[in-house]
Amino acid sequence: MGDALNKHEASHTARFVANGIYWLSQQSRFACEVPEDLGRYTDAMTCRLELDRATLGKALARRLLLMKSRLLQAASVPGIYLHQLLRKRYIESVARGALGSDVRQVVVIGAGFDTLSLRLSADMPGYSVIEIDHPATQRVKKEVLEDFSLPQGCVRLVSVDLSQVRLADTLSGLEAYDPRLPTLFIMEGVTMYLDESRVRELLDCIASQASGSRFLFTYMEESAPGRYDFRNARAATRWWLAFRNERFTWGVSRSELPEFLAQSGFRLLDHRTPEDLRCELLTESNRNTVLAQGENTALVSL
């Protein structure tokens, strides 16, 4: 996975996403868009991640975090938090649907501080749920989970730098992973940090897993050759991502996606743009809100 992040620090964008969901849940206008369970788990995650560690009083730290989150959104990509919330809601509905049918196992790659796997594992104890993430990010998540206030099932946390170790080698060395089971692989907010050869390697690896396996991932839509930004991003966003060593390195246009997937034997089962999700998921009163544009979600299978 390229040099997606500083090798020693937890991903800043993973924190940004978790804090963004927390921010939405605390806004009277947007709280209704955050499902109760997601809100509760994000609240617990954020408290342990950001507030419990603050040297200031918790109430002051919370106000500062909310203020920082508001400013970061305004300075980076207007509507980014709502977009991330909608992609999470869609991903969760697909994951629960898949587990309710033939899929027996879930592998979340680059999970960051997302709580989906904790909730799935707690709600559906019969399924195997695995998270693979960079050691620097997962070290912090493990610390958070040591003293987490909500049920977390038995998610297996696997620390791997995927820029050094191939996914196929990671899976084959995992006792918790059963290669005979149809598996849902989830990769949310990660492919944009890879180069094309890594994306291809991941697709080829997932294509060789048990029959019935699926891959659910987000990708940046390439708007012009070599351009994979959010369409309404402020200029400062690119500098910030570059400064954090988390710049976007891959995307594909919507028209080229089916052919790109077909080269690894995949076909598109389902696809959502932020505009699709706006219509499907947002309540009437928020339908006209600004939403970040440029990152889509695809569900594929062989």
Ligand SMILES: C[S@@+](CC[C@H](N)C(=O)[O-])C[C@H]1O[C@@H](n2cnc3c(N)ncnc32)[C@H](O)[C@@H]1O
């Ligand atoms: C933008 S965050 C997305 C977090 C989460 N999926 C979400 O959407 O809330 C990107 C994630 O990819 C992980 N990642 C980046 N480079 C990686 C690498 N080389 N190996 C493993 N994970 C990596 C980061 O640690 C981080 O958790």
